[in-house]
Amino acid sequence: MKLSTKLTLFITGSKLVIVLLFVAALPILVKEIASQYTNYTLKQQRSKVLSIVKKNGLDYYLQGEENYGSYTLLKEEFIAFLPVKTGFSLDTIKDAQRLIEGDTLSYRVLSHTFKNKQKTYLLEIGKTTASIHQYNKPLQRFALYVLITLIVMTVLIDLTFIRLILRPLGSIIKTRLVNRVFPFDVEQKRIQTNTTDFKYLDESLLLLMDQINEAFYKEREFTSNASHELMTPISILQNKLENFLAEEGLDANQSVAVVEMMKTVDRLKKITSSLLLISRIENEQYIRKEELRPMELFQEIVDEIRHRLEEKNISISLDISPDALLKDVNRNLLFQLFFNLIHNAIKFNRQDGRIFIKGGRSNDGKYYIHISDTGIGIPKEDLPFIFDRFMKTNLAAQVGYGLGLAIVKSIAIYHRIQITAESEPGKGTTFKLRFN
Amino acid sequence: MKVLIIEDEKTLAYEMEAFLKKSFYVCDLAHSFRSGVEQLELNQYDFVLIDLSLPDGDGLDVLKHAKKSNPGAAYIIITARTNLKDRVSGLDLGADDYLAKPFYLLELQSRMQAIARRKFNITEEAISIGEFQVDIQNRLVTCDGQSIEFSRKEFDLLSYLLLHKNRVLTRAQLSEHIWGTFVNDDYDSNYIDAHIKNIRKKLNACGSTEWLETVRGVGYRIRK
Structure with a gap:
């Protein structure tokens, strides 16, 4: 799940929980507020009544009567004075039933005793409980609507803001991490952001890329150094033996011994140069800017390798359009790649065997080349490892140094060629190359 | 013919000298950039064999010097750096050929013969x-x-x-x-x-x- 989606979901969720809690509490809250407000109004009314009594005397209400009572038209509110025993004291607000003109109704009643001219009176002010809670429902509904609107608005704002805030992360990934090729271009602009975390991430990635570049350059330097350091002693050995072989007075046995030594040095030389070739390809030290026609390349290889074909009387058939053209390749490397494959197809073939080379376009428009032989094949358990360095299969047959296919693989990777091998022991092997 | 071998690896230089002597070349040896340049100032050579990686300088710079002091000589660059880039720049500067280490002395000799035929117009009869x-x-x-x-x-x-x-x-x-x-x-x-x-x-x-x-x-x- 995307970070922005997660954040939005979390924010929306937490808001919903709060809203639900609030909605659940809303009736109680509204009720409480209404009741508190009623109590307050009752107290206000009491003060007002008492101040009138103080100012005009109680008779203003009693008009000579023993007690006084008054109520509104719908009996929603009432006010009453009545004398009580001296010493009786009361000052409460509570819900109680009162009988007014034959109707028994529930009221919130404020009861307050006070003294007037040596007599104690009880003042009661009441308000029907029904009228207290009449606004509860509309209030709740209104609050709910306002809340929902607010939530929707804040979620929309959050969504936009989160997108805006997370945008640098996307560009960091896009420009720093996706589809990068060695060596990295570290001279890139910093990602524009004022979020410290993203700045830190960007800086760290650039630093990491720098370190990788450094390691990469060191390896390249090592390759070059190693080549010099190894090739020079091999050179000395080879040239010394060469001079030694030319010496007068060397008998036949000695000559053969020198030649054997030369063969060993030659082997050392070829292993070293193969490893260097692979590491140079992996370090991308070759230019891929040439064009070539596979047909011409194969004819050239066949020409070069004809003596080996004749040696085993192997026939080779080329089924390739002369117009086919490969672009952005390194000619020498592709020569080496196909040379090695055809060389193997001969080496592991039987006497009077055949080699088929077929090129064409598959349904998706990609160019492919298949090279099949009628050779001894590769055992199934060895097939996944044939491209590994120093992997030697078919040990019964004449083997090389185990680097031929490793070179093929590295050249293929360098040219973004997919290469796979299929084989049936005793029948033959097919190498399939797909150009991208 | 006179040959200057500029190669810091002494054993290798001696082997080359020994081989070329048998084919009647006269060889001088230089084991550093400095002595190589000195020899080139003092003498005229037909062939100059230059190792690219010398301890005190770049072989390609020797080549630049040599082209001035010995414009008539043939130059063969010898190197373990088989980099395409070096190869191109060596030939750009006017090297006549290029040999990657390790090479057979036989190969060196036949390259020299080929250059001699081409450069000094030596026509061999059949x-x-x-x-x-x-x-x-x-x-x-x-x-x-x-x-x-x-x-x-x-x-x-x-x-x-x-x-x-x-x-x-x-x-x-x-x-x-x-x-x-x-x-x-x-x-x-x-x-x-x-x-x-x-x-x-x-x-x-x-x-x-x-x-x-x-x-x-x-x-x-x-x-x-």
């Missing part, structure tokens, strides 16, 4: 051997005025043996000259022998090929 005339420049083999057809590889093989006559050439030396150094890992196979067999067959139609000897366990030699 070499006669047995009943045959071999014109290396025009790639022709004749016998009794009749020319004998050889494939490119066959002729290369024959002429290489002829250029190094009276020397046993191993199969690896022949193979590397004709098929190059790109990795072919089974020169032990007998394709060189197959070519020699073909050459003998073609020559035998006209005359004896006793001069083309097989040296058991070693290789081939043309004795003259």
